[in-house]
Amino acid sequence: MTTPIRVALVDDQALFRAGIKMLVSSQTDLEFVGEASNGEEGVAMIARTLPDVVLMDIRMPVMDGIAATTTVLAQAEAEARKPARIIVLTTFDLDEAATRAIRGGASGFVLKDADPEFLLAAIRTVHAGTAVIAASATRELFEHFDGRAAKAAGVPAAFQSLTTRERDIFVLAARGLSNSEIATREFLSEATVKTHISRVLAKLSLRDRVQLVVYAYEHGLAE
Secondary structure (H helix, E strand, C coil), X not given: CCXXXXXXXXXXXXXXXXXXXXXXXXXXXXXXXXEECCHHHHHHHHHHHCCCEEEEECCCCCCCHHHHHHHHHHHHHHCCCCCCEEEEEECCCCCHHHHHHXXXXXXXXXXXXXXXXXXHHHHXXXXXXXXXXXXXHHHHHHHHHHHHHHHHCXXXXXXXXXXXXXXXXXHHHHCCCCHHHHHHHHCCCXXXXXXXXXXXXXHCCCXXXXXXXXXXXXXXXXX
């Protein structure tokens, strides 16, 4: 039997928390393990429950979602344990705060009014690590806020260490293609693509796929 994905929620709206808890708990492959009403409480709850995926509101009292995200990931690194994947929740798609949260280590963003099935798919996608949530929306977010910065950035030395095949796969992953889509396009098996992606992330010291997208836009490598 597959171990359920452990999910936690940090949001200051009690009614929203109740709805998400019911939604997550209705899924046989997901387990709701904790909730908190602000970032400070969220940091403590996450350290206590050790979820696999955290749904983190951006705008909250006491400590916002951006600060909470960086704190949670820093604590995991300090304790040498696997960090939770964090999905930030926002009320509009071109939200600069979502860009900052992703730069701080979040694994993607989802609109708070998203379809329930989309949110559940986002949780599973982030946990699997094989694709970027809402790839086109993520690209649009970084194009909107980081376009000029990307053109000014140079190609880092670490990128030069990638093989030709790894660079090709890097570009496709930066465009938001999933492992299966890259495999079809490059006439490779998904297992081979997964191996290449793992090597790319390791060589560039990146946590996950969305950080790869950030890296590509920061250094003008998205095309």
